[in-house]
Amino acid sequence: SQELEQSPQSLIVQEGKNLTINCTSSKTLYGLYWYKQKYGEGLIFLMMLQKGGEEKSHEKITAKLDEKKQQSSLHITASQPSHAGIYLCGAEIQGAQKLVFGQGTRLTINP
Amino acid sequence: NAGVTQTPKFQVLKTGQSMTLQCAQDMNHNSMYWYRQDPGMGLRLIYYSASEGTTDKGEVPNGYNVSRLNKREFSLRLESAAPSQTSVYFCASTKWTPPYEQYFGPGTRLTVT
Numbered sequence: 001s002q003e004l005e006q007s008p009q010s011l012i013v014q015e016g017k018n019l020t021i022n023c024t025s026s027k028t029l030y031g032l033y034w035y036k037q038k039y040g041e042g043l044i045f046l047m048m049l050q051k052g053g054e055e056k057s058h059e060k061i062t063a064k065l066d067e068k069k070q071q072s073s074l075h076i077t078a079s080q081p082s083h084a085g086i087y088l089c090g091a092e093i094q095g096a097q098k099l100v101f102g103q104g105t106r107l108t109i110n111p
Numbered sequence: 112n113a114g115v116t117q118t119p120k121f122q123v124l125k126t127g128q129s130m131t132l133q134c135a136q137d138m139n140h141n142s143m144y145w146y147r148q149d150p151g152m153g154l155r156l157i158y159y160s161a162s163e164g165t166t167d168k169g170e171v172p173n174g175y176n177v178s179r180l181n182k183r184e185f186s187l188r189l190e191s192a193a194p195s196q197t198s199v200y201f202c203a204s205t206k207w208t209p210p211y212e213q214y215f216g217p218g219t220r221l222t223v224t
Contacts, residue, residue: 009151031211042115042201042215043154088153090213097142097161097207098169103153 004091004102012108013079021074021105023089029069031092033099038085046074076107084109113137117202117216124192124223132187132219134202142205143185144169144213145177147198154201160185161207192223 003026013019023032031050035043047056049065049072056063060083062075076083086106090099115136124130136143144159146169156169160179174196176188185204189196199220203213 004153006153033212035215040218042217043203043213045212045214048212090154092211097205098144098156098159099213100156100170101146101154103151 004089004100006087006089006102006105008105009103010106010108012110014110015080016078019076019079019107021087021107023072023074023102025070025091027070029065029072029091030094032065032072033090033092034063034072034074035088035090036085037088037104043088079109081109081111083107115202115204115214115216117200117219119219120217122219122221124189124221126193126223128192129188129190130192131189132200132202132221133184134186134216135184136202136204136214137183138204138206138214139182140204140206140214141182142207143179144203144205145175145185145187146201146203147171147196148201148218149198157187157200189221192221194223197221197223 005024007022033048034046037043052067052069054065060077065072086104088104090101118133141162145157146154158177160166163182178186199218202216205213
């Protein structure tokens with residue numbers, strides 16, 4: 001079965017600093033999804049990557065999928081309090097209409 | 112559009128009690144999902160329904176049953192609640208055409224004592 005490992009599990013950064021969250025798969029990724037969850041709320045879709053080497057940006061958040069399609073990184077530039085929350089990566093299971101998720105990274109932004 | 116709605120938002124059960132979590136979506140999506148979220152465990156798939164009339168087990172189906180009542184509604188039932196089922200439960204749906212994003216409900220926080 002496919003497994004996703006996120007690192008770090010928890011991250012505390014000072015406002016204005018850059019940060020990176022990684023998502024590593026045990027198998028080739030056919031579709032990698034990044035979600036954000038505010039504490040006590042549901043998940044919000046951020047972006048999806050499919051092609052090796054692909055990079056997408058949304059405001060100050062950039063996500064990349066490496067060439068071998070087994071790792072993705074999420075980079076936040078000049079972090080703000082609004083970036084705080086839990087970030088989860090999810091991967092398509094080939095041939096099945098479902099996703100498997102990593103364990104999440106809890107991000108705290110200190111003023 | 113309301114998106115994905117879930118009821119109730121909070122629930123406290125005693126061990127052995129039963130309850131049904133309700134989920135509905137108004138986006139005409141074919142696929143619907145039930146997840147549980149526990150600290151440090153991310154989201155784990157309980158059951159899913161790829162299309163109306165079908166349901167399949169996910170990673171952690173034991174102790175749960177589901178019903179895809181129609182295209183809009185997908186319910187999750189706990190027949191005999193156990194403390195290990197204390198969790199936050201999320202329902203999601205997707206149209207399963209690119210970009211395959213799943214839309215999530217606000218969650219149900221369940222405590223079993």
